[in-house]
Amino acid sequence: MHLADPVSDALASLGRTRHFVNRSTTAERVADVVREEVTEGRLRPGARLPEQGLCTALGVSRNTVREALSQLVAERVLVREPNRGVFVAVPGPADVRDVYRARKLIEPAAVRHGEAFTPTGVAMVRSAVNEGLAAAAVGEWGGVATANQHFHKALVALSGSPRLEQQMALLLAEMRLVFHRMPEVRSFHEPYLGRNDRICAMLEAGERETAAAEVAEYLDAAQAQLLAAYAQL
């Protein structure tokens, strides 16, 4: 089975640890495994996930698999086509536009009015910026992409709202699917390293208003670049 290989590599023991560490349910662990397979790009957008295949690969029952898949469908990582199965989501231009519509409301607002604008909060932003610079220095473009997500996650964390952070996590997970559809991931994030640094410096200087405006402009540019890439696809 074409998808059994990467999946079975990544888990080895799901039911085995059940008796020792029952820190979560089996379905949750299955969902975690599949989610990581998707976000890491080993399961590409459009890939089919047959229930039976996952059962044998993961060594769990079909009921458990179905529960995990339902959860991931709710997270928009997978989509369910009735009586046909579940597939890795394939975000189109309309999805990109809507994700950025939501981000352009949430991120600047969190920067501008967030209640968690504290030294530690800003330090988290700085940490993400440095993580990106370090990854770029050694040419790890996958690491740059991850650091970029941490950057935007840290921006929303300035809101101080766990619910908004969770929503942002879903939007960023969708963004990973968008990037996995593109051929040139390496060069995409690099231009934004400098912008991240500048925005972070504004935050460290307490200039929230200008930082928020810069974030909005940043998101506009990123969206335009992505849609342009989609057009040539």
Next chain:
Amino acid sequence: MHLADPVSDALASLGRTRHFVNRSTTAERVADVVREEVTEGRLRPGARLPEQGLCTALGVSRNTVREALSQLVAERVLVREPNRGVFVAVPGPADVRDVYRARKLIEPAAVRHGEAFTPTGVAMVRSAVNEGLAAAAVGEWGGVATANQHFHKALVALSGSPRLEQQMALLLAEMRLVFHRMPEVRSFHEPYLGRNDRICAMLEAGERETAAAEVAEYLDAAQAQLLAAYAQL
């Protein structure tokens, strides 16, 4: 069973319609029924939902029930306590604060910068305002509460983002649980009818900035009133 009565009243036929109208899966329909039972207040916060009881009441299998319950847990309508079962969520003061934290970022931003600020979008807001006034005129305070939710839903719809609208729907569902914990629901929404009308008038006049500021103040007042009510509880 103490919870079988209201549930069994509300459905009558779940599996029966399966052969005729298969518009959605059984799990989805079960989730819809339970969600409505909760939002309508027939299942109160803290109520327990035993899987077996739901099975017999709804005439579906445990697998289907578990799938539906998982979905509602993801929506924060229910909470799962490992190996103990699922319960209707009991939002505390911290939840109220966080829901309003998120709303105070999203709603004013949607009013201020939303891409769907159109005559039809504003008309939806006006429609919700009128719905509330009509319900209040005949003393239907439950209808006033529902109309109020439609009002805030319409505000976020001005963003033009389906994803933000869905997120808002989750937040409003949590708010219903908050209201169901309070004894005086009737009088709570009434003072806001006038504010809704004023905000709508500002939108109709194109004064988005002042409307957004008014929405922010509105939300602050509502949060304070709710937390005060929680303190005397």
Next chain:
DNA sequence: GCATATTTGTCCGTATGTATA
């Protein structure tokens, strides 16, 4: 266009671990 095989959606029975009276 039709017959067949595959997969989903759903149900049932059962075993085991956990929490509570």
Next chain:
DNA sequence: CTATACATACGGACAAATATG
């Protein structure tokens, strides 16, 4: 502490929908 109730997870079964030859 025992016993009961329940959640968790498994495996098997079948009809219906879909895909395939």
